[in-house]
Amino acid sequence: MQLFYTPGIDAASSTHYLDEEESKHCVKVLRLQTGDKVQLIDGKGNFYTATIKDAHPKRTQLQILTVAPDPNRRNHYLHIAVAPTKNIERIEWFLEKATEIGIDEISLIICQRSERKEVRTDRLDKIITSAIKQSLKAWHPKLNEPVALNKFLSSPFDGQRLIAHCEPGDKSDLKDLIKPLGKYLVLIGPEGDFSPQEIRDAIKNDFKAITLGNSRLRTETAALEACFEINFLNRI
Template identity: 70%
Template sequence: MHLFYTPDIQPTHPQYFLNEEESKHAIRVLRLNVGDKVQLIDGRGGLYSAEINDAHPKRTILQINSVTTAYNKRNHYLHIAIAPTKNIERLEWFLEKATEIGIDEISLIVCQRSERKEAKTDRLNKIITAAIKQSLKAYHPVLNEPELLTKLLTHEFGGQKFIAHCELGNKTNLKQAITPGGKYLILIGPEGDFTPKEIDDALSNGFKAITLGESRLRTETAALEACFEANFLNR
C-alpha cells in the first residue's frame, strides 16, 4: 500500500487534501484512482488509513477511515550529535540508515577539527522523510541546524550523555553504560576525532566516555554503530 507523509494532518480530520506535489505523484506517477487505499503518516506517531474520494492531480481528496496513534513507539529516546563529514554523501547515508533503524533527534555539530561546517538541512530532511516512508516509521526524526560543539555541551538534557572518542583513557562499552528505556545523547566527532580539550569539556559537562569497539571507525560508521547498539539494547 502506498504511503504519504502528511505532517499537517490531525487525528480529528475526516478528510485530507493532498498538496499539489503529492497529488501529482499519486495520480500521474502511481496511477491511483477513486477507491484506492493509501496510508498516511504525520511524523508525530500517527498512522492513518485512507481512501481516495477525488483523484485530482492538483488536489486529491482522501477519506480518513482509521487512525492509529503512537504507532510503533519505541521505549527510549535517542539523540545523536554528529560532526558532518567532508563527503556529504556519507552523512546522508547515516541519516537514511539511522532513520530506518530508529532515531529521534540528530544534531549537526561543528568541532575544532571539522572539515565541513555547513550542511543543507532542507535536502537532509528530504532524505529522512524518504527513509521514514520506506521503513514505515510514524515518527519523523528532528534534524537540528549545525551549531558549535561548545554550545551543544551546555544544553539541558534529561538523560544519559556519552562521548565516543579514540583517545586513550578510561572508557566504557556502550552496552555496559546504557540504562534500558532511557534517553541518550551520544556525541560522534569529525574524521580527525575530538580534540583532548573537547573531550575534557564534554566530561566536565556530564558526558561519559564510551568506546564502540576496537576498530577505528569512520564518523558515519561510528554514529550508525551507536544507533544500532542503542536500539538493540532496548529490544
C-alpha cells in the same frame, strides 16, 4: 497500499489534502485514481487509512477512514549529535539507515576539526522522510540545524550524555554504562576526531566517554554503530 507522509494532517478532520509534491507523486507517478485506498503517516506516531476523493495532481483530496497509533513505539529515546562529513553523502547514508533502525533526534555539530561547516538540512530532512516511508514508521525523527559544539555541550538534556572518541583514556562499553529504557545523547566527532580540548569540555558537561570497539571507524559508521548498539541493548 501506498504510503504518504502528511505532517499537517488533523486527526479530528474527515478530509485531508496532499501537498503538491505528494499529490504529483500520487497521481502522475503512481497513477492512483479516485476510489483507491492509501495509507498516511503524520510523523507523530499515527497511521491513517484513507480513500482518494479527487485525484488532483496538485491537491489530491482524501477521505479519512481510520486512525490508529503506531503499536511499535520504541521504549527509549535516542539523540545522536554528529559532525557533518566532508562528503555529505556519508551523512545522508547515516540518516537513512539510522531512521530505518530507529532514532528520535539528530543534531549536526560543528567542531574544531570539521571539514564541512554548512549543510542543507532541507535536503537531509527529505532523506529522513523517504526512510520512514520505506521502513513503515509513523514517527519522524527531528533534525536540528548545525550548531557549534561548544554551544551544544551546554544544551539541556534529561538523560545519559555520552561521547565516543579515539583519544587514549578510560572509556566504557555501552553495555556496561547505559541504563535500559532511558534517554541517551551520543556525541560523534568529525574526520580527525574531537580535539583533546573538546573532549575535556564534554566531560566537564557530564558526558561519559565510551568505546565503540577496537576498530577505527568513519564518522558515519561510528554514529550508526552507536545507534544500533543502543537500540539492541534496549530490546528487553
